[in-house]
Amino acid sequence: MDTTEKKRGTGRKKVPIEKIESSSQRYVTFSKRRTGLFKKASELCILCGAEIAIVVFSPREKVYTFGNPSVDSVVDRFLNQHNHMNALEHDHLQQQKQFIEVSKQLEAEKKKEVIIENLKLSGWDAPIDSLQLYELQQMKQALVQVKKKVVEEFL
Amino acid sequence: MDTTEKKRGTGRKKVPIEKIESSSQRYVTFSKRRTGLFKKASELCILCGAEIAIVVFSPREKVYTFGNPSVDSVVDRFLNQHNHMNALEHDHLQQQKQFIEVSKQLEAEKKKEVIIENLKLSGWDAPIDSLQLYELQQMKQALVQVKKKVVEEFL
DNA sequence: TCAGCTATTTATAAGAT
DNA sequence: TATCTTATAAATAGCTG
Numbered sequence: 233m234d235t236t237e238k239k240r241g242t243g244r245k246k247v248p249i250e251k252i253e254s255s256s257q258r259y260v261t262f263s264k265r266r267t268g269l270f271k272k273a274s275e276l277c278i279l280c281g282a283e284i285a286i287v288v289f290s291p292r293e294k295v296y297t298f299g300n301p302s303v304d305s306v307v308d309r310f311l312n313q314h315n316h317m318n319a320l321e322h323d324h325l326q327q328q329k330q331f332i333e334v335s336k337q338l339e340a341e342k343k344k345e346v347i348i349e350n351l352k353l354s355g356w357d358a359p360i361d362s363l364q365l366y367e368l369q370q371m372k373q374a375l376v377q378v379k380k381k382v383v384e385e386f387l
Numbered sequence: 388m389d390t391t392e393k394k395r396g397t398g399r400k401k402v403p404i405e406k407i408e409s410s411s412q413r414y415v416t417f418s419k420r421r422t423g424l425f426k427k428a429s430e431l432c433i434l435c436g437a438e439i440a441i442v443v444f445s446p447r448e449k450v451y452t453f454g455n456p457s458v459d460s461v462v463d464r465f466l467n468q469h470n471h472m473n474a475l476e477h478d479h480l481q482q483q484k485q486f487i488e489v490s491k492q493l494e495a496e497k498k499k500e501v502i503i504e505n506l507k508l509s510g511w512d513a514p515i516d517s518l519q520l521y522e523l524q525q526m527k528q529a530l531v532q533v534k535k536k537v538v539e540e541f542l
Numbered sequence: 543t544c545a546g547c548t549a550t551t552t553a554t555a556a557g558a559t
Numbered sequence: 560t561a562t563c564t565t566a567t568a569a570a571t572a573g574c575t576g
Contacts (some may be wrong), residue, residue, distance in 0.1 A: 242565060243555075243568090244553085245556070245566095246555090246567085246569095249434065260555090268554075271471045271553090272423065275404050275420070275430060278405060278422045279407050282421075283443070286439065286440070288437055306442050307466075310452070311462075328482065334493055341497065354497070396570090397547075397548055398549040401551065402551090403557095412573095415544085416572080418543085423570060545575100549571100551572090556573070558565105559563080559576085
């Protein structure tokens with residue numbers, strides 16, 4: 233124990249809160265203090281049940297994050313509740329509305345398409361100029377069937 | 388100076404890092420530590436030139452933020468650069484694809500609807516059972532017209 | 543709930559490894 | 560550059576008003 237030669241003269245010194253000019257020293261400080269910051273955040277979460285998201289860009293442009301329960305959940309909650317409605321979400325809702333509208337139209341149109349199909353099945357595709365009385369009568373029968381189907385299905 | 392009656396027995400005690408049960412005590416701690424956290428963040432920004440965003444939801448659901456240069460700028464930078472493609476953006480793209488798909492279908496369907504309209508204009512709506520030869524011939528003419536229109540327009 | 547006041551616990555600047 | 564050590568600067572728990 234008694235190593236009389238304890239190292240002397242070292243120890244923390246007061247540091248002014250201003251930009252650290254030495255880049256190596258700056259990075260050491262960044263690393264230490266980032267660790268401390270995240271630890272404090274973690275303690276605050278545990279002690280008080282808080283939800284916290286932290287995003288840090290280092291002086292070297294690297295990104296570090298802390299999140300409880302997760303960065304995303306906290307950020308989303310912030311963007312929403314804060315009524316902050318960013319452009320992305322706004323577009324998103326607009327598109328949802330448009331999508332629903334268009335889907336409804338499409339459904340309506342598809343019913344109509346069945347009519348076309350029935351007409352084709354009934355021989356509507358035949359060259360009309362060559363129709364004779366007999367064919368006209370056949371066509372009448374076909375139309376009767378088509379109309380019946382259509383009436384049953386849509387009217 | 389020498390006020391011999393200094394207050395005794397007070398002072399910090401070690402606190403275990405676990406949820407504080409007393410809600411009043413919890414809030415006091417939250418308030419103090421949140422202030423400390425934001426101060427640390429501020430110092431880190433100044434000392435090291437970092438960019439930081441912090442979002443905190445208190446146990447009472449209130450939101451507090453710290454941002455340098457601003458919460459928004461840091462969060463945006465995070466969401467974008469991190470290639471993080473969050474759920475929101477993902478949904479957004481999915482919906483865009485669906486929307487384009489459905490829009491194409493709708494356009495196709497609308498062309499077909501014109502056929503229906505032409506049929507109606509040509510007297511297709513008349514009661515078919517009462518059609519006589521004359522009417523059948525009229526109808527033939529109508530169909531010729533319809534077919535011509537349809538061919539011109541769609542084929 | 544929030545602001546001061548200590549007595550302590552923590553965080554951390556320097557230096558060494 | 561990352562960690563460990565040590566002395567000191569800071570943060571903060573428990574009180575009081």
